[in-house]
Amino acid sequence: MPMLPEAGAWGTRAPVPRDVASPAPAGHTLLDLLELTETEPDVYQASLVYDDDQFVLYGGQVAAQALLAAGRTVPQERVPHSLHGYFLRGGSSARPTVFRVERDRDGRSFSARRVVALQDGAVIFTMSASFSVAEAGVDVEAGPDPELPPPARLPDLPLHRLLSFEGRLPPQVRPGLDDLPTRLWARCTARLPDSPLLHACVLTYLSDFSTGLALLEDDTSATGASLDHAVWFHRDIRMDDWVLMELAPHTAAGARGWYTGSVHRSDGVRVASLAQEALFRKRR
Numbered sequence: 440m441p442m443l444p445e446a447g448a449w450g451t452r453a454p455v456p457r458d459v460a461s462p463a464p465a466g467h468t469l470l471d472l473l474e475l476t477e478t479e480p481d482v483y484q485a486s487l488v489y490d491d492d493q494f495v496l497y498g499g500q501v502a503a504q505a506l507l508a509a510g511r512t513v514p515q516e517r518v519p520h521s522l523h524g525y526f527l528r529g530g531s532s533a534r535p536t537v538f539r540v541e542r543d544r545d546g547r548s549f550s551a552r553r554v555v556a557l558q559d560g561a562v563i564f565t566m567s568a569s570f571s572v573a574e575a576g577v578d579v580e581a582g583p584d585p586e587l588p589p590p591a592r593l594p595d596l597p598l599h600r601l602l603s604f605e606g607r608l609p610p611q612v613r614p615g616l617d618d619l620p621t622r623l624w625a626r627c628t629a630r631l632p633d634s635p636l637l638h639a640c641v642l643t644y645l646s647d648f649s650t651g652l653a654l655l656e657d658d659t660s661a662t663g664a665s666l667d668h669a670v671w672f673h674r675d676i677r678m679d680d681w682v683l684m685e686l687a688p689h690t691a692a693g694a695r696g697w698y699t700g701s702v703h704r705s706d707g708v709r710v711a712s713l714a715q716e717a718l719f720r721k722r723r
Contacts, residue, residue, distance in 0.1 A: 468629040469603035472500065473507055473640055481540040483508040489532035496530030496563070497600055498665045499647030501556050503640040505566045508538035509552035510636040517550050517570040518635040522643065523669045524566040534558050548572050578674075584707025590624040590681045601648060603629040609683075612654060619653040621686040627678045641678040642702060646670050646713045651686030651698025655719070662696055663718030676702070676710040691719045 467487060475483040485504045502524050510519060530536065536556050543551040549571050556564040587609045596606035596617075607624035608617060625648075627641050652662035676682065686700040696719030702711040 467602070469627060469641065469644065470629050470631070472602055473503060473637065473644075475504065475508055475511070475538070477511070478537075481512055481542065483511065483538045483540070484535055485538070486535045488535060496532050496536075497647070498526055498564075498668065499601075499644045500532075501530060501536060501564045502566065502647060502668060503644035504536065505538055505554040505556050505564060506568055506643050507636065507640045508540050509554050509566070509568045510570065510640070512540050512542055512552060513545070513550040513570045517572055519639045519672050520569055520571045521669070521671045522566055522568040523667070524564060525667045526564055526665050528561055528563040530556075530558050530563040536563070548574070580709055585683060585685060585703060586707075587622065587683065589705070590626070593624065596620065596623055598623075598625060598648060601625075601645065603627055604645065607681075616653055619649050621649065621651055621653060622683070623649065624681050624683055626681045629679070631677070631679045635675060638676055638678045639672055642672070642676060642682075642711055643670055645678070645682075645684065646700070646702070646711070647715070648684075649686065650717060651688045651700060651715070652691065652696040652717060652719055653688075655688045655691050655696060658722070660691075660719060660721050663720060666695065666716045666718065669714045671712045672710070673712065674708065674710045676704065681705045682710070694718060694720045 471487050474487065475485055478484050505524065506519060506522055536558055539555045539557070541553040543553055549569060552568050554566040554568065555562055590607040593607040593609055596608040598604045598606040605626055605628055608620060609622045609624060612621055625645055631637060631641065647665060647668060650662050656662060683703045684700060686698055688696065688698045690697050695716055697716045700713040701709050703709050
């Protein structure tokens, strides 16, 4: 979802027409978007920008870049297991973003980091992220695996504003959700290296796409900008293979709505869970 246009402002999230091309930087891939330069110790800059971008900064982009900046400061064998982020101000896709990382703690098994994302000196996003070493343990899933048609049997789903991604549209819980699907198959089309951190960042990039609150919308109310976002990484994943993302609403009150989601491999195994709160207000 888009980040807030400005502090205290809000707006409904109009679906992007499916025949409108994404205004992605020409000739670049998601790997270019996730390339960070360390300008001083624990300070990183993402320099790839969108030319003349009419949209506010995509929340999944800044969250993925923040997680990558945090991951650059921990030992390589420690991979992300959770993140919690807050969208504070609207960002611009036409300006570079700076990420300042605070090293809160490095324990024997876990590392904790905080990240502040800034544009033009103003804080637009904050994140707390935790990393852990791989440990053997019980591997069980409480719920049944989702049973949906495989991507090869489904129609294309253009993932507008997502760089280097293709999508497929499975049957929806309710008709008419093609522009804000609560179920979708997705795959990164860029060739990704064998880096668990990078694949976690690509999953984070995808995780803010669409909204589970579409099922609660009616003629009088609609979802708006993202407020906060959380992701938990359960198992290894390759984002250049197909993954299924499912979103489910739970409640809307006080001009805010809350939904959860899950990300599954093509064999049905859950690899990540997510939760998000977003504005949910009466239509103007």
